[in-house]
Amino acid sequence: MIxxxxxxxxxxxxxxxxxxxxxxxxxxxxxxxxxDGSGYTLAKSLGHSLVPVVPAxxxxxxxxxxxxxxxxxxxxxxxxIYENHKFMGADTGELQxxxxxxxxIPVFQVSRHAAKALxxxxxxxxxxxxxxxxxxxxMAAVLRYKRKKQDKSSIMxxxxxxxxxxxxxxxLKNAGMKPDLKISELNEPLLQSLVHTCRHFPLxxxxxxxxxxxxxxxxxxxxxxxxxxTMESLRCGGLYLAGEIxxxxxxxxxxxLQWAWTTGYLAGLSAVSDEGRx
Ligand SMILES: Cc1cc2nc3c(=O)[nH]c(=O)nc-3n(C[C@H](O)[C@H](O)[C@H](O)COP(=O)(O)OP(=O)(O)OC[C@H]3O[C@@H](n4cnc5c(N)ncnc54)[C@H](O)[C@@H]3O)c2cc1C
Numbered sequence: 001m002i003x004x005x006x007x008x009x010x011x012x013x014x015x016x017x018x019x020x021x022x023x024x025x026x027x028x029x030x031x032x033x034x035x036d037g038s039g040y041t042l043a044k045s046l047g048h049s050l051v052p053v054v055p056a057x058x059x060x061x062x063x064x065x066x067x068x069x070x071x072x073x074x075x076x077x078x079x080x081i082y083e084n085h086k087f088m089g090a091d092t093g094e095l096q097x098x099x100x101x102x103x104x105i106p107v108f109q110v111s112r113h114a115a116k117a118l119x120x121x122x123x124x125x126x127x128x129x130x131x132x133x134x135x136x137x138x139m140a141a142v143l144r145y146k147r148k149k150q151d152k153s154s155i156m157x158x159x160x161x162x163x164x165x166x167x168x169x170x171x172l173k174n175a176g177m178k179p180d181l182k183i184s185e186l187n188e189p190l191l192q193s194l195v196h197t198c199r200h201f202p203l204x205x206x207x208x209x210x211x212x213x214x215x216x217x218x219x220x221x222x223x224x225x226x227x228x229x230t231m232e233s234l235r236c237g238g239l240y241l242a243g244e245i246x247x248x249x250x251x252x253x254x255x256x257l258q259w260a261w262t263t264g265y266l267a268g269l270s271a272v273s274d275e276g277r278x
Pocket of ligand 1: 024025026027029030033034035036037038039214215216242243244245252253254255256257258260
């Protein structure tokens with residue numbers, strides 16, 4: 001017989017005795033919606049251990065943000081995450097540049113890698129390709145063509161066809177160039193450096209935004225402590241766990257909801273079946 005644990009947030013506590021209990025308290029992302037992490041405390045009190053819980057599907061904060069001047073710009077890009085120089089993942093889509101760092105779906109998709117590495121105090125770098133749909137060599141070819149024509153316009157103007165105007169000064173600064181440099185003065189090493197900057201823009205990730213901004217949590221109750229056929233706890237008979245409280249997180253696209261629904265369905269069926277399994 002399981003004694004149902006008392007509601008943590010309720011002012012008055014209530015004890016209910018039950019043969020089977022399903023714990024589906026979620027994680028601690030967006031706690032304003034009700035999941036404040038108290039489910040983890042309940043699971044631990046019943047013998048479970050946790051994979052460290054970090055925010056995921058969340059924005060990334062950038063050290064000395066070299067893109068701050070472009071805050072508010074939305075642009076296509078591929079964001080790649082490196083932990084200690086090791087490639088961890090990449091995604092392409094619409095990036096949102098903010099005063100503190102980077103946001104948008106592709107950032108959310110790779111944020112779990114950054115969050116986990118940061119939890120263990122490992123250095124995290126991001127690299128942005130601001131021309132994800134443009135074949136390699138195209139930008140260099142256009143700049144060389146303009147240079148050959150003795151184009152008198154500035155490099156700033158020449159880049160307008162490729163990038164948002166607020167982004168260009170950031171790109172030029174990172175490549176060590178002045179915005180008023182004439183295209184005719186753009187020698188080959190400078191040109192190569194500029195193209196490299198636009199395709200491999202480096203950022204040092206200092207943090208993620210907090211749980212209040214995250215859509216899910218990475219980490220949670222260890223899956224090795226759960227019977228995957230029934231969702232019953234291997235630590236506490238009659239206890240079932242489902243959803244985000246478990247150590248499973250997916251990218252955007254409905255995978256987290258699907259996980260919650262599927263494991264919840266399985267836990268419910270298992271809990272009401274006589275044998276405790278399907
Ligand atoms: C803004 C936002 C957008 C999202 N968008 C998507 C999306 O597009 N696709 C996708 O797949 N996923 C998305 N998610 C994630 C998805 O919603 C969750 O992964 C999923 O809802 C988890 O389901 P759950 O039932 O495990 O937990 P929850 O949905 O968090 O439900 C847990 C419930 O338990 C209650 N509870 C918590 N602690 C206690 C306690 N101690 N006692 C009693 N009750 C308690 C909470 O109030 C809550 O009602 C999004 C999340 C957020 C915050």
